[in-house]
Amino acid sequence: xxxxxxxxxxxxxxxxxxxxxxxxxxxxxxxxxxxxxxxxxxxxxxxxxxxxxxxxxxxxxxxxxxxxxxxxxxxxxxxxxxxxxxxxxxxxxxxxxxxxxxxxxxxxxxxxxxxxxxxxxxxxxxxxxxxxxxxxxxxxxxxxxxxxxxxxxxxxxxxxxxxxxxxxxxxxxxxxxxxxxxxxxxxxxxxxxxxx
Numbered sequence: 001x002x003x004x005x006x007x008x009x010x011x012x013x014x015x016x017x018x019x020x021x022x023x024x025x026x027x028x029x030x031x032x033x034x035x036x037x038x039x040x041x042x043x044x045x046x047x048x049x050x051x052x053x054x055x056x057x058x059x060x061x062x063x064x065x066x067x068x069x070x071x072x073x074x075x076x077x078x079x080x081x082x083x084x085x086x087x088x089x090x091x092x093x094x095x096x097x098x099x100x101x102x103x104x105x106x107x108x109x110x111x112x113x114x115x116x117x118x119x120x121x122x123x124x125x126x127x128x129x130x131x132x133x134x135x136x137x138x139x140x141x142x143x144x145x146x147x148x149x150x151x152x153x154x155x156x157x158x159x160x161x162x163x164x165x166x167x168x169x170x171x172x173x174x175x176x177x178x179x180x181x182x183x184x185x186x187x188x189x190x191x192x193x194x195x196x
Contacts, residue, residue, distance in 0.1 A: 005047035014041060017144035020049040024099040026132045026148060027124040028053065029162070031180075032171030033105040041136055042103070043073060045143050055103040074103075087122045094127035103134070112176045115183050121158070125151045133162055139170040155184045 009015065030042055046053045054074045061070050062077045078086070094100050104120040107113050124131045133146035146165045152158055163180045171177040 001047040002050060005044040008044050009041075009048065012141075014044075014141045014143065016045050016048055017142050019145075020051050021130075021132050021145055021148055023130055023132070023148055025094050025097070025127070025129045026101055027120050027127075027129060028101050028103045028132050028134045028145075029120055030103050030105045030134055031107060031166060032136065032169065032174075032177035033107050034110055034171035034173040034176040036110070037172060038105075038136055041143060042134070051101055052099070053101045053103050087119065087126050090123045091126035094123075094129055101132075107178065110173075110176060112178045114178060115181045116178075118182045118184055121151065121155070121182065121184075125153065131158075131162075133165045135166065135169050136171070137169045138172045138174075155182055159185055 030038065032038075042053075052074065054076055056078045057070060057075045059077045061067065062075060090102065094102070102123070104123070106116040106120050108117040120131065130148035130150050132148050134144070135146065136143040149158060149161050159180065159182055166180050
């Protein structure tokens with residue numbers, strides 16, 4: 001698949017910047033997320049760099065006849081369990097896996113939003129794994145991985161690092177990429193978990 005990915009990226013004029021992270025467990029932010037093409041380019045770059053990514057999808061995606069395809073591409077059905085919330089379930093998955101790269105589109109939609117969803121942050125914090133800012137810059141046709149960020153518990157300070165990373169990066173539809181911000185930034189910093 002890495003050869004197919006290399007061919008596809010070369011044909012479409014895209015290049016991968018940098019190298020894959022050394023960490024075996026991390027939350028990978030997929031941003032900007034403004035087009036269905038984002039998934040295609042992200043998968044191609046993951047294949048090229050030999051990064052086995054996992055992502056959460058609605059349970060209906062994994063029904064026959066194409067469910068096996070999404071599982072093969074790293075998809076994990078989101079199962080609702082009243083006994084365990086989603087963040088705790090993902091933290092447990094990190095603890096049990098030999099390696100896990102969980103892709104989260106922090107915006108949660110391809111439309112412009114006023115703030116990012118904070119699930120990626122809380123998962124990384126609960127699992128004590130870093131956040132890696134993945135990116136696709138359509139203006140330069142470049143994509144890759146940023147420097148891992150170890151969550152401090154100070155939301156604003158951690159998000160400042162993400163804002164610095166995504167400054168100047170353009171999605172396919174730049175007008176759909178909103179501000180890199182969490183609702184939690186307007187409240188008091190979260191207690192430090194000692195994870196970074």
